[in-house]
Amino acid sequence: MDQRKVIQWYPGHMAKAKRQMEENLKKVDFVIEIRDARIPESSKNPMLDELIGNKPRLILLSKKDKADKEETKTWISYLQADGNKVLALDLIKDNYKKELINASKELCASFIEKQKRRGIKPRALRAMVCGIPNVGKSTFINSLAKRKAAQTADRPGVTKSLQWIKLASDLELLDTPGVLWPKFEDEQVGYKLALLGSIKDEIVTMDELAYFACSWLMENKKEALIQTYHIEIQEDVYATLCEIAKVRGYLSKGSIDENRLMHSFVKDIRENKLGAITWEKA
Numbered sequence: 001m002d003q004r005k006v007i008q009w010y011p012g013h014m015a016k017a018k019r020q021m022e023e024n025l026k027k028v029d030f031v032i033e034i035r036d037a038r039i040p041e042s043s044k045n046p047m048l049d050e051l052i053g054n055k056p057r058l059i060l061l062s063k064k065d066k067a068d069k070e071e072t073k074t075w076i077s078y079l080q081a082d083g084n085k086v087l088a089l090d091l092i093k094d095n096y097k098k099e100l101i102n103a104s105k106e107l108c109a110s111f112i113e114k115q116k117r118r119g120i121k122p123r124a125l126r127a128m129v130c131g132i133p134n135v136g137k138s139t140f141i142n143s144l145a146k147r148k149a150a151q152t153a154d155r156p157g158v159t160k161s162l163q164w165i166k167l168a169s170d171l172e173l174l175d176t177p178g179v180l181w182p183k184f185e186d187e188q189v190g191y192k193l194a195l196l197g198s199i200k201d202e203i204v205t206m207d208e209l210a211y212f213a214c215s216w217l218m219e220n221k222k223e224a225l226i227q228t229y230h231i232e233i234q235e236d237v238y239a240t241l242c243e244i245a246k247v248r249g250y251l252s253k254g255s256i257d258e259n260r261l262m263h264s265f266v267k268d269i270r271e272n273k274l275g276a277i278t279w280e281k282a
Contacts, residue, residue, distance in 0.1 A: 021051055021176055025128060028174060029108050030056040034131035034140060037067035037088055039279050040075045042192040045132050056107045057084045058127070062136035064088040071278035078282035091139045100144070101170045124166070128174045134198045141165055141175050188212075192279050197270060210262040213269055214241050216279065224274040241265065 025031075031052050036043040040061055059079055064072055072088050079086045085107045089096050104125050105112065115122045131137050145165045165173045191212040194204040215237045217225050222233050231243040245251065245261040252260075268274060 018047065018051070021128065021130065024174060024176075025051065025053075025055065028055070028126040028128045029111055030058060030104065030125070030127050032058045032060060032104075032127045032129045032173070034060045034062050034129065034135045034137050036135050036196060036198070037061035037064045037072050037075070038196060038277065039192045040079065040282070041280050042189045043132055043135055043198065045130075048130065058103055058107050059084050059086045060140070061086065061088040062091050062140070065090045065093070066272050066276055068276050068278040071281065074282045075278075091136045091143055097144055097167065101167070104171055124169055124172045126172045126174065128176060130176050132193070132198050134196075137175065141173065144173070195266065195269060195279075206262040206266055207258070210241060210265045211237055213266065217274070221277060224277060228268070228274045 031048075033044075033048060061067070061072060061075065067088075076086045076088060085103050087096070087099065087103055104127065108125050112122045112125075129137055129141065144167055163175050165175060167173065190199065191204065191209060193199050194201070195209050195213055214225070218233055218237065218240060225231065225233060225240065225244075229244045229247050231240070231247055234240045234243060241261060242256055244265060245256045245258075248261075248264065250257045250261045250264065269277075
């Protein structure tokens with residue numbers, strides 16, 4: 001892989017979404033940022049720091065069922081050290097509405113107390129929900145609203161507009177489209193996002209993703225490769241991938257069917273067939 005590669009991806013609707021977020025931040029009390037628990041750092045949009053400023057931030061680590069449990073605990077401690085409130089959730093299976101409301105009240109305790117001192121009955125807290133594409137924002141909104149308030153799909157860039165969702169009398173959420181930054185100077189970030197589906201597959205080739213993932217696993221979690229494919233790890237990445245191809249029968253006229261190999265390997269990772277993996281350390 002070209003180590004100097006800069007991965008660029010900035011569709012027009014994302015520039016518009018950024019402008020909308022800037023305009024609507026003054027309407028909210030805090031921000032709920034959803035990140036992927038498997039890549040808590042890479043799934044952070046660095047533009048959000050500039051956009052959010054001093055507003056309180058509740059970070060939700062989604063897809064916790066697909067991430068390493070111990071690594072997630074470490075990430076929660078690390079992220080909370082910056083003064084954020086952090087929750088790890090399975091957005092599909094967990095019943096987290098009460099936990100979310102309580103966390104929101106804790107985060108905005110000084111704002112609520114200020115209202116009370118002024119003799120104002122505390123109104124519903126207002127939060128902007130944001131995050132990069134495909135981290136689970138629409139699933140989060142729909143789960144809380146108990147209806148299909150937002151479009152969902154296991155691909156980036158589905159939500160295209162802003163909408164308010166009211167949760168009882170305690171919390172109101174402003175949903176926003178997923179926003180990515182203009183380019184990834186660190187190719188490792190780009191590959192992680194592409195591997196887990198936050199960048200469209202046209203941007204990075206399957207060969208690049210397969211090489212990146214296999215190389216990372218060989219260095220950091222080789223047991224996942226051994227237990228999943230029942231292979232012996234080889235000295236180089238391509239040779240290890242070829243071992244997977246042989247076990248799986250990805251052969252064409254006696255040669256490795258590379259196209260099938262690369263696509264199926266990436267698909268296995270996306271479908272969690274290699275187990276719960278966190279792809280970066282706190």
